[in-house]
Structure formats: C-alpha cells, structure tokens
Amino acid sequence: MSLPDWQQIDTVLLDMDGTLLDLHFDTYFWLTHMPRAYAAHHGLSEEAALAELNKSFSGLKGTLNWYCLDHWSELTGLAIAELKRDVQHKIGFRPHVKDFLQLLRDKGKRSVIVTNAHRDSVELKMARTGLDQLVDRVISSHDYQEPKESQAFWDHLLREEPFDKHRTLLVDDSEAVLQSAATWGIRWLLTIYHPDSQQPPRSDSNFPGIHHFNELDL
Known part of the structure; x- marks a missing residue:
C-alpha cells in the first residue's frame, strides 16, 4: 500500500x-492532570492514584467507554468535562x-x-x-x-x-x-x-x- x-x-x-x-493535550490530561485531581479528591498520592486508574485504563481500551467522559466521571467521581477546561490552553x-x-x-x-x-x-x-x-x-x-x-x-x-x-x-x-x-x-x-x-x-x-x-x- x-x-x-x-x-x-x-x-x-x-x-x-x-x-x-x-495529542499532547490528551496525553497530559489523562496521564497527569486527571490523576492529580483524582489523587486530591480521594486523598491519595499521585502514584497511588495513577496505579488505581491504570487498572481501569487497561480493561477499557478500544471500547466506547474508554472514550466516554460520562463513564470516567462516574468511575472517578470527578467532573471530567469541566476538568478538561482547566487545561484547554494545551489544545x-x-x-x-x-x-x-x-x-x-x-x-x-x-x-x-x-x-x-x-x-x-x-x-x-x-x-x-x-x-x-x-x-x-x-x-x-x-x-x-x-x-x-x-x-x-x-x-x-x-x-x-x-x-x-x-x-x-x-x-x-x-x-x-x-x-x-x-x-x-x-x-x-x-x-x-x-x-x-x-x-x-x-x-x-x-x-x-x-x-x-x-x-x-x-
């Protein structure tokens, strides 16, 4: 081809x-910004938060829920769509x-x-x-x-x-x-x-x- x-x-x-x-916006959001917010919200270290989130990441890749902000909001307890606006300058x-x-x-x-x-x-x-x-x-x-x-x-x-x-x-x-x-x-x-x-x-x-x-x- x-x-x-x-x-x-x-x-x-x-x-x-x-x-x-x-893709830098998405990489930064999912691997840095969102885990930090999750850690703060649940009283975890950033390392523990990312490890916990990674368990969910691995099982969902390639499915519609992997891309669904509503699903991630429910899973994390965070307003994911609002959280994205915090770093929209990276888009x-x-x-x-x-x-x-x-x-x-x-x-x-x-x-x-x-x-x-x-x-x-x-x-x-x-x-x-x-x-x-x-x-x-x-x-x-x-x-x-x-x-x-x-x-x-x-x-x-x-x-x-x-x-x-x-x-x-x-x-x-x-x-x-x-x-x-x-x-x-x-x-x-x-x-x-x-x-x-x-x-x-x-x-x-x-x-x-x-x-x-x-x-x-x-």
Whole structure:
C-alpha cells in the first residue's frame, strides 16, 4: 500500500486527536492532570492514584467507554468535562493542518472528521480551534454507540454519510482503527508518525504514514 493517489480519492475521513490536533493535550490530561485531581479528591498520592486508574485504563481500551467522559466521571467521581477546561490552553493544531484542509476544499474533496472523542470533548476542541469550520462534517463514534475499532461503526457511517469506500482515504494515528477500516474495506489508509509533539515520533506501523501533512502533494 502506497501514499494516496489523489486522482482516485473523493472523500477524506480524518481522525481528530493525534491527527488534526496535537495529542499532547490528551496525553497530559489523562496521564497527569486527571490523576492529580483524582489523587486530591480521594486523598491519595499521585502514584497511588495513577496505579488505581491504570487498572481501569487497561480493561477499557478500544471500547466506547474508554472514550466516554460520562463513564470516567462516574468511575472517578470527578467532573471530567469541566476538568478538561482547566487545561484547554494545551489544545492546538498539529503542523500544516489548516493548509491541508484548505487544499482539500480547494481540490473539491469532501472532508469528514470521524473521532472516538466524546461530544463534550469535541465541542470544547471546536470552540477552542474552530476546526469544525474547516471541514464538511464532524462525526463522533458516540453518535452511533460504536467505537471506530468496531465494524459496526463503519456500517453506521456509510448509512449516514454515503461514500465510495474504494475512493476514500482515512487518516488516523491509531493502528487498531486503521486495521478496522482496512478489514471493512476502505482502500486508502494513512497513519501519523508524530501524533504528540512532546513525544518522540513512532517508527513502526503496518500502514504507510507521514509525520506532517505538508508531506502530501495534492
């Protein structure tokens, strides 16, 4: 599988966190800010809080509850959506994203964000960045009650957002999501090697990838 042939692509499906937006916000929130708040709320050390939370992290990955702020609020006793607002200044675009989205629009490609993020998180990030104004549509997996890792997500998406899977590109930083899309039949798939600006780039993937969107020539 190679980099996209733009003559054969009409629709571009785009992940949000780690693809269009810097994953650093999410990494910092889930591994630093939220555990600190949990420790303070429950009278634990930060180390004990993170260890306790990690037990929940490990069992939920890849499920809808993994991405559900309501679930995490119930589990932790914290108002997770409100807590995210405390560090919203860390929300930001990855490099060259705005130029890429404008280029898609100029070339007549339909751009649709497909994210596992909870709607409360989506709304916070759109208010902070105006990202929703740069694409044609924003879809959360919570709208369908199925994560992108599930084949049912793509079935729902096709019913609501008709597209030709053979003329569609998905860009996502998650290997599990890309594999799900490949199994379902999306032809063009691309990963992101550097989703978090504060972490080293990844080098391993089963899919072709880019570090930044300026590597793509439309």
